[in-house]
Amino acid sequence: MSDKILPITRVLEDSFVYSCAFEKQRGFEQFVPHHVLAFQFSGETHIQHQSGVIVLKKNQVLLARKHQLTKTVKIPGADKEYKIISVILTDIALQQFVSEADLTNNKKYEGENILLLKSDALMKSYFQSLLPYIEKSKKISKKLAAIKINEAIELVLNQKPSLKTFFFDFANSHKIDLQKFMLQNFHYNVPIENFAKLTGRSLAGFKRDFDKVFRTSPRKWLQEKRLAEAHYLIQQKKQKPGDIYLDLGFENLSHFYTSFKEKFGVTPETLIRQQP
Structure with missing residues (x-):
């Protein structure tokens, strides 16, 4: 019987994705339908996207825009572990946030599709707060999930207010070449x-x-x-x-x-x- 430790992927309320691996893994091609906010606890994620390649390293925060194609490679760190948590930010959740906060946005987002954000104390504490739900209880209520989603949006906007257009541009995609x-x-x-x-x-x-x-x-x-x-x-x-x-x-x-x-x-x- 093998004593090999198997990789783990858990999804909570379709909003939080936890991935833990112990060997280098190549991910499948992905169509990213929603915005994603991710924190790399250990190891690295190499992400090939439509504009190039970005490497998400330990303790870094990534914000990826919806409607793009990516390929990933998961690489464990010196401690032989790869660990990341991703927060899925759907249009429904973002529209609810806009409604409750009474925000308006009439501008179209024209920036980069994948960004590295500042990994400050608030951002680190937020992702640390998600670990018990995923690693211990393995569940979270819908109400609490909504609160944590809103907290993630607030943290990003608190750090970079200009990303309001990133989150709240709900216009349908126009035909491209x-x-x-x-x-x-x-x-x-x-x-x-x-x-x-x-x-x-x-x-x-x-x-x-x-x-x-x-x-x-x-x-x-x-x-x-x-x-x-x-x-x-x-x-x-x-x-x-x-x-x-x-x-x-x-x-x-x-x-x-x-x-x-x-x-x-x-x-x-x-x-x-x-x-x-």
């Missing part, structure tokens, strides 16, 4: 519906516009684009299949090998051996 977006984000393995949302379109509208731009379906284009990128990385950049298939949006190595051979008539290994 579909071709530019897809060329930048084809390697994210998420449902087509999420690509549609991120470009400000309904699913039907996304498929219609996609056909006008690329003259093919989204699924077929994504497969072709990922395979073409794989061929380039293996042939020109001398990279190994096992190192790139996840980064290109393939779910597993077997699927990658099968798709690659169907497309190019050779396996990745054969392509490697053919290189001078």
Whole structure:
């Protein structure tokens, strides 16, 4: 019987997510539907997002904007533990906060999608106060969850009032340049519906516009684009299949090998051996 310590992920009232791990873990691609406020207790989280990569280190606070794509890698610290708590800030909770606080916001947010906030004493104490609910009782009432959510919003605005537009911009997404977006984000393995949302379109509208731009379906284009990128990385950049298939949006190595051979008539290994 193995004595290996298993990683833990707990979700309380769909508002608080606790993650604890003891080995390096690669996370799945994620479509982030809500704002997230996170505190890194130990270890590091490496986050690849649409504008680059950000590293959340021990005792740092991160604020991530809704409606974006991310990939993460969890890396334990010197104490061999990775621990983080994330607070989910939904539009419903934010609209309730605005109503109760009698706030107004007529401006559109135009800043960065992922920010590192100051990890002051108030912020640290707040996240420490969440630990007993997650590690001991493993539950929290809806009323208390709402109070803790409001406290998180207050703390962020107290530290940085300008983030009012970050939180309270409830305007629907406008259509963005579909071709530019897809060329930048084809390697994210998420449902087509999420690509549609991120470009400000309904699913039907996304498929219609996609056909006008690329003259093919989204699924077929994504497969072709990922395979073409794989061929380039293996042939020109001398990279190994096992190192790139996840980064290109393939779910597993077997699927990658099968798709690659169907497309190019050779396996990745054969392509490697053919290189001078």
